[in-house]
Amino acid sequence: MSANNRHRRLGDRKEGRRLRTITPLMAFTPFIMIDRNDACNQFAGSVEISETDRWLRAKRAEGYKGLGMVHLFIAAYIRVLCHLPGLNRFVSGQRVYARNNIIINMMVKRGITVDAEETCAKVEFEPTDTIYDVYRKMNAAVEEIRSSDDSGTENAARILMGIPRLVLKLAVKIIKFLDYFDWLPASLINVSPFHGSMIITDLGSLGIGPIYHHIYNFGNLPVFLAFGAKRRVTELDRHGQPVEHKYVDYKIVCDERICDGNYYASAFKYLRYYLKNPHELERAPEKIIEDID
Numbered sequence: 304m305s306a307n308n309r310h311r312r313l314g315d316r317k318e319g320r321r322l323r324t325i326t327p328l329m330a331f332t333p334f335i336m337i338d339r340n341d342a343c344n345q346f347a348g349s350v351e352i353s354e355t356d357r358w359l360r361a362k363r364a365e366g367y368k369g370l371g372m373v374h375l376f377i378a379a380y381i382r383v384l385c386h387l388p389g390l391n392r393f394v395s396g397q398r399v400y401a402r403n404n405i406i407i408n409m410m411v412k413r414g415i416t417v418d419a420e421e422t423c424a425k426v427e428f429e430p431t432d433t434i435y436d437v438y439r440k441m442n443a444a445v446e447e448i449r450s451s452d453d454s455g456t457e458n459a460a461r462i463l464m465g466i467p468r469l470v471l472k473l474a475v476k477i478i479k480f481l482d483y484f485d486w487l488p489a490s491l492i493n494v495s496p497f498h499g500s501m502i503i504t505d506l507g508s509l510g511i512g513p514i515y516h517h518i519y520n521f522g523n524l525p526v527f528l529a530f531g532a533k534r535r536v537t538e539l540d541r542h543g544q545p546v547e548h549k550y551v552d553y554k555i556v557c558d559e560r561i562c563d564g565n566y567y568a569s570a571f572k573y574l575r576y577y578l579k580n581p582h583e584l585e586r587a588p589e590k591i592i593e594d595i596d
Contacts, residue, residue, distance in 0.1 A: 316485040317492065318523070319393060319400035324596050332560050333397040338520045339558055342394075345515050346555045346571060350578045352533065353549045358581050370438055372551060373505045376530060377407055377441065378434040378584045379577035380501060385430050387570045388594040391500050392561035393523035396483045399561060400523075401594040405430065406499035408524070409441075411448050423456045423496035424448055430591045434584040456494045479521060497522025507532040513554040525558040551578075 314321040336342040355375070362370050384391050384405060391402045405428040412421050424444040428437065466474055481487045492498050497519045504527075506513055512531035518524055530553035540546045557567060577583055 314398075316395060316400055317489055318404075318498065319402040322392070322399045322401055322595060325399055329399060329560070329563075333394050333399065336560055337397070339394070339518050339525075340520055342558050342560045343518060344557050344559045344564075344567070346557070346567070347513075347515075347552070348555070348571060348575060349550050349552045350575050351548050352551050352578065355579060355581055356533070356549050367435075367438055369442070370434075371505075372507060372530060372533075373409070373503065374434060374438050374441060375578060375581055375584070376503060376528065376553070377428075378432070378437040378581075379574050380407070380503075380528070381405060381428050381430065381432055381437070382577050382584060382588060383570050383573045384500075385588040385591045386573055387562075387566060388592055389562040389566055390526070390570050392594070393525050394558060394560050395523045396485070402500055404428075404500075408496055408499040408502040410496070410502075410504060411445050420457075422448055423494075425456075425493070425496070425499060431587040433587055434581065456496055459491065459494050482522070495522055497524055499524050501526040501528060503528045503530075505530065507551070513552050515554050515556055518556050518558060525561050527556045529554050 309320060312320070314323075332342075352372075359370055359372075359375070388401065391405060393400055393402055407426050407428060409424045409426075410421050411424045424441070426440050426444045428440065432440070463471060463474065478487065478491075496502070499522075502518075502524050504516065506529055510532050513529040516527045516529050518527045530551055532551075534550050534552070535547055536550055537545050537547050555571070559567075
């Protein structure tokens with residue numbers, strides 16, 4: 304039974320169901336590592352993308368204009384969740400939950416200038432989504448942001464910034480209190496850049512390498528993924544001849560309270576596999592594994 308068809312039980316939240324069969328140690332850990340920054344693990348990865356880059360160029364020639372690594376990273380991450388749904392958990396109120404849906408957040412600039420405004424695109428995906436679905440949904444979200452004066456995130460921030468700062472400081476404390484007990488309105492969660500499955504930043508578009516970006520104590524985002532610009536490396540093949548390869552580096556900061564190190568290691572291996580084999584993302588997954596109860 305899918306998460307969307309489950310009946311909400313006492314202790315569940317708007318965004319997810321409480322995991323009741325996790326080990327006592329996992330259930331206890333959020334009481335020791337109370338804030339998300341207390342539980343940050345950092346991972347650096349690199350993937351050879353010479354074949355992947357050729358695949359992307361071929362798809363762009365077929366009409367998928369602008370199809371790039373950001374779409375590929377998101378599609379690969381969604382496919383990883385089909386194998387390892389525990390990566391889509393989150394911690395709120397010192398409890399561990401399985402998220403009901405897949406929400407990917409990405410900061411988007413309204414223009415290409417340095418001083419162009421930045422806002423958050425929040426896009427919901429299905430586990431069955433292919434690279435083409437990701438391309439369509441992400442492009443639609445970015446186009447909507449760039450063609451409108453304000454996003455929901457900006458509107459919420461503008462309202463809050465209209466409050467005197469001392470009152471605003473109290474208001475933020477109240478918001479955190481409401482979020483702790485799942486009393487925060489769904490309308491606010493839906494525009495919050497701090498709530499979701501994963502947040503991604505494309506630093507390659509800025510021409511730099513990836514950074515370790517912290518995850519936020521407020522909200523429930525468990526993973527921050529940053530990837531950098533493509534780089535060329537000359538290496539020797541098995542015959543000792545110099546060959547030029549392309550690589551992309553990426554860095555992930557994740558909440559260790561949602562799953563153990565072996566689980567994360569498996570997830571990162573799947574992610575690398577799909578980045579190197581993008582044709583696998585052209586079709587829906589054959590099987591989708593659900594998280595534990």
